[in-house]
Amino acid sequence: MLHTDFLNRLNSLHLSNKPILFFDSGIGGLPYFRYFYERNPRDTVIYIADRGHFPYGSKTREEITGILIELAARALKYVEPSAAVLACNTASVSALNALRETFPSVSWVGTVPAIKPAVLASKTHRVGVLGTDRTIEDPYIMELAKKYGPGVKIAALAAPDIVQFVEHGGERAAETEKARVVSPYIERLRAVGADALVLGCTHFLLLLDTFRRLAAPGIGVYDSVEGVIRRVEKISKTSKTAPDAAAAGRMSGAVLLLTGSAPIEPLWQKRACAFGLDICLLDSLDSLNCPNNERPVP
Ligand code: DGL
Numbered sequence: 001m002l003h004t005d006f007l008n009r010l011n012s013l014h015l016s017n018k019p020i021l022f023f024d025s026g027i028g029g030l031p032y033f034r035y036f037y038e039r040n041p042r043d044t045v046i047y048i049a050d051r052g053h054f055p056y057g058s059k060t061r062e063e064i065t066g067i068l069i070e071l072a073a074r075a076l077k078y079v080e081p082s083a084a085v086l087a088c089n090t091a092s093v094s095a096l097n098a099l100r101e102t103f104p105s106v107s108w109v110g111t112v113p114a115i116k117p118a119v120l121a122s123k124t125h126r127v128g129v130l131g132t133d134r135t136i137e138d139p140y141i142m143e144l145a146k147k148y149g150p151g152v153k154i155a156a157l158a159a160p161d162i163v164q165f166v167e168h169g170g171e172r173a174a175e176t177e178k179a180r181v182v183s184p185y186i187e188r189l190r191a192v193g194a195d196a197l198v199l200g201c202t203h204f205l206l207l208l209d210t211f212r213r214l215a216a217p218g219i220g221v222y223d224s225v226e227g228v229i230r231r232v233e234k235i236s237k238t239s240k241t242a243p244d245a246a247a248a249g250r251m252s253g254a255v256l257l258l259t260g261s262a263p264i265e266p267l268w269q270k271r272a273c274a275f276g277l278d279i280c281l282l283d284s285l286d287s288l289n290c291p292n293n294e295r296p297v298p
Contacts, residue, residue: 018082019044020236021075023068025056026167028202029087030275032111036229037254037276043236045254046079047277051268052260054167056090057132057160057201064094064134069102071259074282076103083235085109085228089131089200093138107235113141113200114222119149121220122196126153128189128219131200133158141200155192159185163203169267171206178210186214199223257282 020036022029026049033047050056053067068091072084084106086092086099092110100108113135118127127149129141136158145154165173165181189197197219199205204223211221256277258264264279272279 018236019046019079020232021045021079021081021084022047022087023050023071023075023085023091024048024088024202025050025054025090026203027171027206027271028163028166028204029085030271031205031208032085032087032202032225032228033254034275035225036232039229040233040236046075046081046257047254048075048257048259048282049268050259052258055132055160055163056088056094057134057158057163059134061094061134061138064091065098068095068099072099072103072106075257076106078285081106083107083109083232085232086111087202087228089113089202089224090134093135093140109228109231109235111202111224111228113144113198114224114227115141115144115154115198115200116148118196118198118220118222119145119152121222122149122152122194124193124195125149125151126155126192126194126196128155128157128185128192128194128197129200130157130159130162130185130197130204132163133160135200153192155189155194157185157188159201159204162207163201166203166206172270175210178207179214182207182210183214186211186219189215189219194219196220196222254278255280257285259283 020043022033022045029047033045037045050071056064086096089111092112096108096110113129113131115129136156141156142154145152162181170178195218197215199211199221204211205225215221254277256272256279258268258279259282261283262281264281268279
């Protein structure tokens with residue numbers, strides 16, 4: 001699709017229906033997008049993959065916060081969302097509060113690792129949490145665990161190799177390749193007697209079947225997709241009852257905006273196709289429009 005067509009499409013989508021914005025450093029938020037879109041096919045969704053700053057997990061809280069404030073400001077020039085979802089644990093533990101403070105009129109939804117159900121279900125009182133370095137080092141994880149299961153021991157493991165594997169096409173790899181990356185972590189959790197595993201990085205959802213297969217029997221796998229999307233649905237339903245949105249005609253659509261420079265790799269083209277998204281570079285839209293931070297006019 002031509003960039004000008006894409007821009008016009010964005011505008012018409014925006015005018016007809018307040019979109020839901022999804023953010024991630026890359027492909028990780030797509031399972032969250034898919035779950036939402038399958039349940040709400042008439043909604044408009046704009047998914048932003050911050051390919052230009054991938055990975056978030058090796059960056060500091062301050063770096064991630066700065067990156068996301070800048071990215072959100074760019075996106076909000078084009079879109080007035082009914083909800084903005086950080087479909088990324090690393091972004092959520094690092095920058096959610098700062099985003100809420102900086103853009104108070106936006107309804108932000110963060111992604112919290114599903115520690116509560118895992119801790120409550122654990123019979124061995126040992127729970128594994130996998131995430132990025134940034135997420136695992138954040139005190140938030142231990143605070144959550146203490147809150148819901150004071151006596152439960154948490155084995156918190158950073159798995160940046162799985163993040164890299166998935167981002168660079170691992171979701172399309174052979175099952176043996178997937179198992180090669182995932183199984184060392186499952187073995188470590190078995191060794192400490194964990195019977196619950198929390199997928200604390202959205203990228204890992206792309207390997208959910210592999211995690212489940214290798215974790216069985218004995219280790220339950222927990223993720224946050226349903227909880228996050230139910231929260232989004234609650235917010236977006238509320239916003240649809242607002243007079244301006246309710247009066248507008250409905251039009252469905254889902255688009256993927258990539259940060260970073262051209263060309264868009266074939267892998268991203270294939271992903272856009274597989275998830276039913278139109279794809280475009282955010283840079284290309286910026287260069288076409290918005291000279292004075294105005295929302296573009298069709
Ligand atoms: N998808 C992100 C998360 O949920 C992390 C990926 C990255 O390191 O950029 O934490």
